[in-house]
Amino acid sequence: MPGININKTGRSYACWLNYENYAVNAHVMDFKPYFSAIVLESRGRVLDMAAKELVRAAKGIFGNEAPVISRQTAEPHITISLNQQLLYSLGYEGFAITVSAGGGTEEIKITGADENGALYGVFELLRGIGSGKSISQIEASQSRSAELRIAEHWDNFSGEIERGYAGHSIFFKDDGFVSDTSRIKDYARLLASVSINAVCINNVNVHKSETLFVTDKYLPDIARFAGIFSEYGIKLFLSVNFASPIEIGGLNNADPLDTEVIRWWEETAARIYRYIPDFGGFVVKADSENRPGPFTYGRDHAQGANMLARALKPHGGLVFWRCFVYNCHLDWRDRSIDRARAAYDNFEPLDGQFDDNVILQIKNGPVDFQVREPVSPLLGALAKTNIAVEFQITQEYTGQQKHVCFLLPMWKETLDFDTYAQREGSAVSRVVDGSLFGLKHTGIAGVSNIGDDENWCGHPLAQANLYGFGRLAWNTSLSSAEIAEEWVKMTLGSDADVLETVVPMLLESREIYEDYTAPLGVGWMVKPGYHYGPDVDGYEYSQWGTYHYADHKGLGVDRTKATGTGYTAQYHEPNAGMYESLAECPDNLLLFFHHVPYEHVLKSGKTVLQHIYDTHFEGAEKASDMLAKWKALRGRIDDGIFEEGLKRFELQQVSAAEWCDIINTYFYRKTGIGDVLGRKIYE
Numbered sequence: 001m002p003g004i005n006i007n008k009t010g011r012s013y014a015c016w017l018n019y020e021n022y023a024v025n026a027h028v029m030d031f032k033p034y035f036s037a038i039v040l041e042s043r044g045r046v047l048d049m050a051a052k053e054l055v056r057a058a059k060g061i062f063g064n065e066a067p068v069i070s071r072q073t074a075e076p077h078i079t080i081s082l083n084q085q086l087l088y089s090l091g092y093e094g095f096a097i098t099v100s101a102g103g104g105t106e107e108i109k110i111t112g113a114d115e116n117g118a119l120y121g122v123f124e125l126l127r128g129i130g131s132g133k134s135i136s137q138i139e140a141s142q143s144r145s146a147e148l149r150i151a152e153h154w155d156n157f158s159g160e161i162e163r164g165y166a167g168h169s170i171f172f173k174d175d176g177f178v179s180d181t182s183r184i185k186d187y188a189r190l191l192a193s194v195s196i197n198a199v200c201i202n203n204v205n206v207h208k209s210e211t212l213f214v215t216d217k218y219l220p221d222i223a224r225f226a227g228i229f230s231e232y233g234i235k236l237f238l239s240v241n242f243a244s245p246i247e248i249g250g251l252n253n254a255d256p257l258d259t260e261v262i263r264w265w266e267e268t269a270a271r272i273y274r275y276i277p278d279f280g281g282f283v284v285k286a287d288s289e290n291r292p293g294p295f296t297y298g299r300d301h302a303q304g305a306n307m308l309a310r311a312l313k314p315h316g317g318l319v320f321w322r323c324f325v326y327n328c329h330l331d332w333r334d335r336s337i338d339r340a341r342a343a344y345d346n347f348e349p350l351d352g353q354f355d356d357n358v359i360l361q362i363k364n365g366p367v368d369f370q371v372r373e374p375v376s377p378l379l380g381a382l383a384k385t386n387i388a389v390e391f392q393i394t395q396e397y398t399g400q401q402k403h404v405c406f407l408l409p410m411w412k413e414t415l416d417f418d419t420y421a422q423r424e425g426s427a428v429s430r431v432v433d434g435s436l437f438g439l440k441h442t443g444i445a446g447v448s449n450i451g452d453d454e455n456w457c458g459h460p461l462a463q464a465n466l467y468g469f470g471r472l473a474w475n476t477s478l479s480s481a482e483i484a485e486e487w488v489k490m491t492l493g494s495d496a497d498v499l500e501t502v503v504p505m506l507l508e509s510r511e512i513y514e515d516y517t518a519p520l521g522v523g524w525m526v527k528p529g530y531h532y533g534p535d536v537d538g539y540e541y542s543q544w545g546t547y548h549y550a551d552h553k554g555l556g557v558d559r560t561k562a563t564g565t566g567y568t569a570q571y572h573e574p575n576a577g578m579y580e581s582l583a584e585c586p587d588n589l590l591l592f593f594h595h596v597p598y599e600h601v602l603k604s605g606k607t608v609l610q611h612i613y614d615t616h617f618e619g620a621e622k623a624s625d626m627l628a629k630w631k632a633l634r635g636r637i638d639d640g641i642f643e644e645g646l647k648r649f650e651l652q653q654v655s656a657a658e659w660c661d662i663i664n665t666y667f668y669r670k671t672g673i674g675d676v677l678g679r680k681i682y683e
Helices: 028-036 045-062 115-130 182-193 208-214 219-230 259-275 301-315 339-350 408-416 428-432 460-474 480-491 496-516 575-580 587-593 608-631 639-671
Strands: 038-040 077-082 095-100 107-112 140-142 148-152 198-200 235-239 281-284 318-322 358-363 387-392 442-447
Touching: 028 045, 028 077, 028 107, 038 045, 045 077, 045 115, 045 182, 077 115, 095 115, 107 115, 115 140, 115 182, 115 480, 148 235, 148 318, 148 460, 182 219, 182 460, 208 219, 208 235, 208 259, 219 235, 219 259, 259 301, 281 301, 301 318, 301 339, 301 358, 339 358, 358 442, 387 408, 387 428, 408 428, 408 460, 408 480, 408 496, 428 442, 442 460, 460 480, 460 496, 460 639, 480 496, 496 608, 496 639, 575 587, 587 608, 608 639
Parallel strands: 038 077, 077 107, 148 198, 148 442, 198 235, 235 281, 281 318, 318 358, 358 387, 387 442
Antiparallel strands: 095 107, 095 140
């Protein structure tokens, strides 16, 4: 369980790079002749890693040694090469895989537009083998969707991880840096295998110790980590404290327009780049949840972000500036103030005022990573500002890696959502790939879900979220089903019963979790602070702005322009009108946008109250069904992985039943109206 980190050779540790699983696929032996030698036409740190990966795969899949040579051979082989002409057709990090058979040449050729492209091409070839493709199916030319694909860690120097559910940090321990970096290298390899090209290793809530990461005291150790990631084409970023000039710089303010503050950050940036020449830049949480920021000095977020960006610009650095900015000291009595409005209200008026090396990082929903939220309207509102969409891979509000909750369907809903920013066809995916607004920098950020547990993610199926995040960030057009099937084959094997059980389980798991937790988009009915388990009124009278307004007549938040907070008006038409209209609003978001009576009839024909009863009973029953289905896989998947999963499915079953009983009882007590089917509800 947490903190195991003992058996680095186990199948759960290998994740989807479990090459023994690949060896039993239908077409695998057709590839074996090509793994007799690896021709590496150019040299470089990342290219060398690409070649080493093929050598490793040859041993793991076929049991043979594959020498790395520099010249072509008449024997079948795999070639890794670079061709900068691909930059014009595929862009940076693009790659092509071709197969030549006959005519005296037996070759699989992986050509990268640059070193990262070549490495990604190698992993694409191996993914094809691992997912059962034939040689004729592995030819491909691929380009990236999002330019920057960053895994952001909320790790603290103590070794604890904020919102971490898989053990402790792999970077830090007891206010120090880990000395054994072998696991960090293994992690870099996992990230590169799904085309992640950036990582931020410390918490956005930067504490006293981590504030010193930008100083000579700690930069040598951070440079050591950066060197490991750079071998896999991954740039290292740091979360920084906006108040650093005060806390460690000896200044009396952190005003972004103060010349001494500006000079301090310029000197700090120069120092970092002396240690880490390919340093990526900063991730910043400012003026949010009591973190310091430019508001203290009467400045706006553009002025704060630009000051840091200008310090980094001479070195090629970037600033990821988080848009998670809201008043966390609200009065629950005042229904006119709406936390959901905050990101748009703070940042939309500043569109076009940010420097070109600032990237605004926007959460997928307007509140905080709930299992069901609408897409943030800010994702379609900034036509002149670089943006990245932020997903939460770690399951803070979605079962904390004790429950299976495959998040790809949620992320796909976000990426496929049509913002109508430039009429129909303005999907969020076109914002993050740069094609909609022609932005200079775009990205997709994911809050990491890994720790030092042997299997990295706590729940063995939670690995699918990390894998899927990388795959979707690379290619936003992939479907959740494609990604789920790839992951299962590469991680658990290609047994037909395993595929027929686990793939549907993953695809259905988010809706199952939604069924037995908070209904119809209202969100939040969780234990304060901890965010695990039901507490219907836990946040109802708090300062955090996360209310459901349930009384004896109805529930939900009126966010309409006509009678509520006006949040619906932040969307472009026709989305604004759809959400404004009680008749047109999708049922699964009804309570996010409207306060309605319990007797309100949904499009399904059920009342809101009966829907709550039905979904909670059905969700708990489906959680039990998942446990039974997992038990049926005993002997068909690795024993260690099976046992890890079994403990968590048993826990999910108990938790789902608790959610069902507490939520249903709460609303029965509010209304006095029973379940039409007469099922047991506690009084």
